Amino acid sequence: SSLFAGVALAPRDPILGLNEAFNADTRPTKVNLGVGVYFDENGKLPLLAAVKEAEKARLAAQPPRGYQPIEGNGAYNQAVQKLLFGADSELLAAGRVVTAQALGGTGALKIGADFLKGLNADAKVYISDPSWENHRALFEAAGFTVENYPYYDSATRGVDFAAMKACLAGLSAGSVIVLHACCHNPTGADLTDAQWGEVVEVCRERALVPFLDMAYQGFAEGISEDAVAVRLFSASGLQFFVSSSFSKSFSMYGERVGALSIVTADRDESARVLSQVKRVIRTNYSNPPIHGAAVVGAVLASSELRAMWEEELSGMRLRIRAMREGLVGALKEKGVAQDFSFVTAQRGMFSYTGLTAAQVDVLRGEFGIYAVSTGRICLAALNEGNLGYVADAIASVVK
Numbered sequence: 001s002s003l004f005a006g007v008a009l010a011p012r013d014p015i016l017g018l019n020e021a022f023n024a025d026t027r028p029t030k031v032n033l034g035v036g037v038y039f040d041e042n043g044k045l046p047l048l049a050a051v052k053e054a055e056k057a058r059l060a061a062q063p064p065r066g067y068q069p070i071e072g073n074g075a076y077n078q079a080v081q082k083l084l085f086g087a088d089s090e091l092l093a094a095g096r097v098v099t100a101q102a103l104g105g106t107g108a109l110k111i112g113a114d115f116l117k118g119l120n121a122d123a124k125v126y127i128s129d130p131s132w133e134n135h136r137a138l139f140e141a142a143g144f145t146v147e148n149y150p151y152y153d154s155a156t157r158g159v160d161f162a163a164m165k166a167c168l169a170g171l172s173a174g175s176v177i178v179l180h181a182c183c184h185n186p187t188g189a190d191l192t193d194a195q196w197g198e199v200v201e202v203c204r205e206r207a208l209v210p211f212l213d214m215a216y217q218g219f220a221e222g223i224s225e226d227a228v229a230v231r232l233f234s235a236s237g238l239q240f241f242v243s244s245s246f247s248k249s250f251s252m253y254g255e256r257v258g259a260l261s262i263v264t265a266d267r268d269e270s271a272r273v274l275s276q277v278k279r280v281i282r283t284n285y286s287n288p289p290i291h292g293a294a295v296v297g298a299v300l301a302s303s304e305l306r307a308m309w310e311e312e313l314s315g316m317r318l319r320i321r322a323m324r325e326g327l328v329g330a331l332k333e334k335g336v337a338q339d340f341s342f343v344t345a346q347r348g349m350f351s352y353t354g355l356t357a358a359q360v361d362v363l364r365g366e367f368g369i370y371a372v373s374t375g376r377i378c379l380a381a382l383n384e385g386n387l388g389y390v391a392d393a394i395a396s397v398v399k
């Protein structure tokens with residue numbers, strides 16, 4: 001019989017499955033609120049002007065396509081470090097940060113996970129309840145047991161910080177704690193600065209290993225404002241990991257532009273850690289692709305293009321915020337009794353709306369509005385053209 005006769009069909013990705021159903025829907029009024037992608041006011045995936053400029057220059061220069069170093073583009077890696085840790089970071093000056101270009105935020109998490117497995121094979125990994133679905137699968141694939149720490153409280157629609165902190169305080173030394181640095185996916189509920197300070201202290205007291213996942217820098221308040229967790233951990237003197245991604249902030253999803261940064265105790269440790277990270281990369285895919293990191297690096301290195309990018313990034317941030325306010329206002333106007341103002345307090349691309357799976361089914365069946373069954377919607381899929389329609393539909397299912 002065939003080698004593959006016994007291969008079971010893997011469950012399909014719930015969100016990609018939603019996209020397939022959306023694409024097959026022939027209703028012209030259909031709206032896809034399921035995806036985790038930023039669309040502009042015309043419902044289009046933007047190609048940023050700063051990216052276009054940098055690509056024009058690259059095309060004209062016709063650079064050769066040799067292999068990159070295993071850890072990727074050096075200028076890009078340094079630019080990543082400055083965005084995360086701040087241009088005047090003492091850690092950077094002291095050589096305490098190791099950064100490697102990675103295949104998006106996912107690739108950074110995977111390199112980090114493989115390196116951690118070599119460091120402490122018995123450690124358990126803790127992710128928020130709920131979290132981005134791939135966190136669990138990715139760390140399990142790296143050989144770890146993955147558990148949840150309490151996070152979202154559906155009663156307050158915020159973070160149950162007391163429960164989260166109590167859980168972390170009871171974990172054994174060396175446990176890996178995956179934290180969403182800002183714009184929590186899927187809930188949109190973030191920690192306050194003061195709560196971040198408390199998380200840093202628990203990590204210190206219990207000797208936990210913090211792994212910050214920064215997929216949405218610039219989507220909450222601003223580039224440096226959104227790095228508050230990274231800055232607080234930096235000031236703590238602890239060792240920690242940061243995975244970061246330009247998928248969203250540069251709208252470069254398919255180019256796979258991310259990085260893994262690891263904060264060490266000193267320059268000598270950095271050299272040894274980098275050598276091991278390079279070994280992980282070498283045995284996985286040898287070295288990363290050139291184009292995306294070159295473009296992001298060029299934008300960040302040019303004051304003109306960087307200013308252009310920052311303007312475009314704040315445009316995306318402000319448009320999402322306007323859609324949050326627009327949705328809350330429209331629901332109120334339509335006489336919905338339930339207070340939806342929590343939607344404006346949530347940050348980033350997503351909202352946990354509190355819509356039930358049954359309500360989500362009705363939205364889809366009756367209105368062609370696609371959301372995740374958990375009630376997660378992507379605010380960046382709303383625009384002036386569909387906001388009223390979506391608000392009407394939500395009003396009719398919650399009334």
Ligand code: PMP
Nearest residue numbers: 036104105106132185215245247
């Ligand atoms: N972490 C979180 C929390 C995310 O939401 C995402 C993207 N949806 C990623 C990591 C992965 O990002 P990338 O597409 O750059 O791999």
